[in-house]
Amino acid sequence: xxxxxxxxxxxxxxxxxxxxxxxxxxxxxxxxxxxxxxxxxxxxxxxxxxxxxxxxxxxxxxxxxxxxxxxxxxxxxxxxxxxxxxxxxxxxxxxxxxxxxxxxxxxxxxxxxxxxxxxxxxxxxxxxxxxxxxxxxxxxxxxxxxxxxxxxxxxxxxxxxxxxxxxxxxxxxxxxxxxxxxxxxxxxxxxxxxxxxxxxxxxxxxxxxxxxxxxxxxxxxxxxxxxxxxxxxxxxxxxxxxxxxxxxxxxxxxxxxxxxxxxxxxxxxxxxxxxxxxxxxxxxxxxxxxxxxxxxxxxxxxxxxxxxxxxxxxxxxxxxxxxxxxxxxxxxxxxxxxxxxxxxxxxxxxxxxxxxxxxxxxxxxxxxxxxxxxxxxxxxxxxxxxxxxxxxxxxxxxxxxxxxxxxxxxxxxxxxxxxxxxxxxxxxxxxxxxxxxxxxxxxxxxxxxxxxx
Numbered sequence: 356x357x358x359x360x361x362x363x364x365x366x367x368x369x370x371x372x373x374x375x376x377x378x379x380x381x382x383x384x385x386x387x388x389x390x391x392x393x394x395x396x397x398x399x400x401x402x403x404x405x406x407x408x409x410x411x412x413x414x415x416x417x418x419x420x421x422x423x424x425x426x427x428x429x430x431x432x433x434x435x436x437x438x439x440x441x442x443x444x445x446x447x448x449x450x451x452x453x454x455x456x457x458x459x460x461x462x463x464x465x466x467x468x469x470x471x472x473x474x475x476x477x478x479x480x481x482x483x484x485x486x487x488x489x490x491x492x493x494x495x496x497x498x499x500x501x502x503x504x505x506x507x508x509x510x511x512x513x514x515x516x517x518x519x520x521x522x523x524x525x526x527x528x529x530x531x532x533x534x535x536x537x538x539x540x541x542x543x544x545x546x547x548x549x550x551x552x553x554x555x556x557x558x559x560x561x562x563x564x565x566x567x568x569x570x571x572x573x574x575x576x577x578x579x580x581x582x583x584x585x586x587x588x589x590x591x592x593x594x595x596x597x598x599x600x601x602x603x604x605x606x607x608x609x610x611x612x613x614x615x616x617x618x619x620x621x622x623x624x625x626x627x628x629x630x631x632x633x634x635x636x637x638x639x640x641x642x643x644x645x646x647x648x649x650x651x652x653x654x655x656x657x658x659x660x661x662x663x664x665x666x667x668x669x670x671x672x673x674x675x676x677x678x679x680x681x682x683x684x685x686x687x688x689x690x691x692x693x694x695x696x697x698x699x700x701x702x703x704x705x706x707x708x709x710x711x712x713x714x715x716x717x718x719x720x721x722x723x724x725x726x727x728x729x730x731x732x733x734x735x736x737x738x739x740x741x742x743x744x745x746x747x748x749x750x751x752x753x754x755x756x757x758x759x760x761x762x763x764x765x766x767x768x769x770x771x772x773x774x775x776x777x778x779x780x781x782x783x784x785x786x787x788x789x790x791x792x793x794x795x796x797x798x799x800x801x802x803x804x805x806x807x808x
Contacts, residue, residue, distance in 0.1 A: 365597050369638040375400035375410060382417045382697045393642030396694045397687075406686045418693035418724030425703060426726045430758045431768040431775070434751070434787035434798065435492035435553075435730035436485040438478055438545060441535050442470035444498030445524060446558075448603040449672040450592065450634055457501050460531050472500065475536040475544035482545050488798045491790030492730065492770045493545050495554040496589060502528040505563040505574060506539045513566050523566035538563050539581040546582025549791030551770045555583055557615030558590035561607050571618035579622050585770055586619040588628035588658070594647040595640045602634055602673065613651055620655035625771045628658050628702070632691055633666035633683030634673055641691065645698045652701045659771055660704035660727055663691045665711045685716055689723045696724030704772065709749065718761050727768075728754065731787075731798055750798055751778070752785040 371391035378395035381388055388396075395401060399410035443457040455470030473481070482493050497503075501524050504510045513525035520526050528534035535541070538555070546552040555563070555578055563574045575583070592602060594609045607615075619626050628648045632641055652658045666682040668674040674681075683691070696705050707725035709717035710732070717728065731749050751767070755778050758765040765778045767789055774789055787793040 363597075363601055363635055365637065365640075367595060367597065367637070367639045367643065369394050369398055369401055371395060371401055375402070379410075379413055379417065382414070382421075385421070385700070387700055388698050390639070390642045390646050393645055393694055393698050394638050396697065397638040397641055397690050399690070406684075406690070411686060411690060414697075415689055415693050415723045418696040419722050421696050422705070422724045422726055428762075428764050429726065429766045429775075429777070430721055430763045431704070431727045431766045431772070432749075432751075432754045432758075433492050433730040433768055433770060434490050434790060434793065435494055435732060435770075436482070436490045437732055438473075438481050438485075438493055438495050440478060440495060440497040440541055441472040441500045441503070442498050443472055443500040443531075443535075445501065446499055446603070446605045448606060449676070449678065450602050450631065450666060452670045452672070455498070457498075457526075460500075460533070461526075462530065462532055472531070472533040472535050474533060475540040478541055479544040479547065482547065482550055486548055486550055486790065486792050489787040489790050489793035489796060490731070490798065491549070491787070491793065492551045492553055494587065494730075495541070495545055495552065496556055496587060497559065499524065499558070499562045500531075500535050501526040502531055503535050503562060504537055505569075505577065506537050509537070509563070509567065516566060519566075524562075525566065539577065542578055542581035542583050546584065551584045552582050553585045553587055553770055556587050556590040557612045558607055560615045560618075561611060571615040572621055575615075575619045575622040575624060579624055583624065585659075586616070586624050586626040588616060588626050588662075591629050591644070591648075592631045593636045593640050594630075594644045595636070598636045598640050601678075609647065613647065616651055617655060620657035624657075625659050626657055627660050627662055628652075629662040629664055630691070630695075631664045631666055633687065634668070634679050642694075642698070645695060649699055649701060652699070656701070658702050660706050661695055661699055661702045662706040662708065663688075663695055664708060665691070667711065685712075688712060688716070689720065692720045692725050693723045714757060718757055721758075721761060721763060728758065748798075750785070751787055752797065754778075755780050755785055 371394050373391040373395050375395045378392040396414050399407040442455045443460045445457045455468050459466040459468040516522045560574050630644050665688050668682045673679045704727050705725045706727040707717045707720035755765045759780050767776045786795045786797040788795050
């Protein structure tokens with residue numbers, strides 16, 4: 356990882372009393388790893404500078420063997436759509452170029468900007484079309500629009516503050532060109548006709564209860580009643596507060612993220628977990644993050660997959676302000692995926708993100724411990740706006756050809772992995788079959804969408 360600044364005065368640094376050899380022996384034996392073990396494996400030994408190629412391969416081989424023992428040779432993917440409701444956000448995260456300053460969306464702002472906000476009806480139309488193509492998972496992760504509230508009662512509570520814009524980041528919908536509706540209205544719009552709605556990160560859940568005495572459990576229960584089916588464990592970044600103080604000081608803290616995820620599990624919502632690495636953090640922070648996730652899974656058993664996300668730096672404030680000069684190296688990517696597999700002994704699936712890594716490197720990570728290869732997506736705004744260039748769509752045929760080319764078995768899956776279909780590479784046409792309207796037709800061949808009711 357090439358940084359413009361190496362020393363942020365962090366308390367936690369990659370120094371241990373463990374040795375690489377002992378950590379590797381524990382990993383090979385399947386013993387539960389400590390944070391110090393994780394640091395040794397992520398660094399290929401803190402007894403020397405840089406990544407040792409021979410040791411790195413030993414870590415990757417151990418992770419690949421563990422993957423084969425846990426999930427076999429199958430590589431899964433899902434037919435999904437990203438429908439992000441709004442880019443309006445005032446949180447100010449330095450790693451993000453997805454958001455647009457919310458004031459620019461106000462009526463008479465006079466500011467020309469590339470952002471967007473969708474009404475519930477517009478979200479419904481996007482989802483309806485996607486379902487007609489065979490998609491079944493709708494992923495929605497959005498900015499924290501000041502006019503977004505959980506429901507009408509939440510609007511009333513927020514409007515009752517003396518200075519709601521400053522106190523609770525709230526302005527009424529009529530201040531904006533487009534009314535995003537409420538969270539519950541958006542959930543109902545995106546979960547219709549059998550769609551599996553994967554939405555409401557811990558950060559969004561906090562936004563949905565801000566200014567109230569409601570709990571995360573209150574919010575997730577009402578969101579689930581409105582159609583929310585599972586929760587993306589994004590907004591995690593690095594779950595160590597001294598790192599969050601640098602890259603996202605306006606975001607919820609580590610304890611809040613954990614509390615929200617535990618609440619989602621209590622409600623019965625499956626959830627994923629992520630890490631975004633390759634910015635200002637070090638290997639100790641990465642290992643500490645893995646420990647937070649593993650402890651959460653020990654308590655809930657509700658995490659379906661872990662998703663390492665390599666920081667895409669090119670147009671982000673962290674890069675533009677000279678705080679970082681690049682992201683993670685591919686060797687670091689390999690080790691992050693591998694150590695995730697070895698450390699998270701209670702999480703069955705580890706994802707390789709072709710959006711972050713590209714096809715060639717994404718496939719390589721399938722031999723470093725990963726066994727899931729994301730989804731078809733159809734639209735991907737967040738990484739693209741941060742400078743990513745790996746595309747926004749993969750067809751079922753793309754998946755089958757790539758996965759079989761590396762000697763693995765392509766498997767179409769549901770969001771929660773409970774429904775799976777091994778795909779025969781010889782079948783034609785090659786399209787999704789698990790969705791409520793999926794019949795094997797390739798995704799990009801849109802059928803006639805039914806009228807909205």
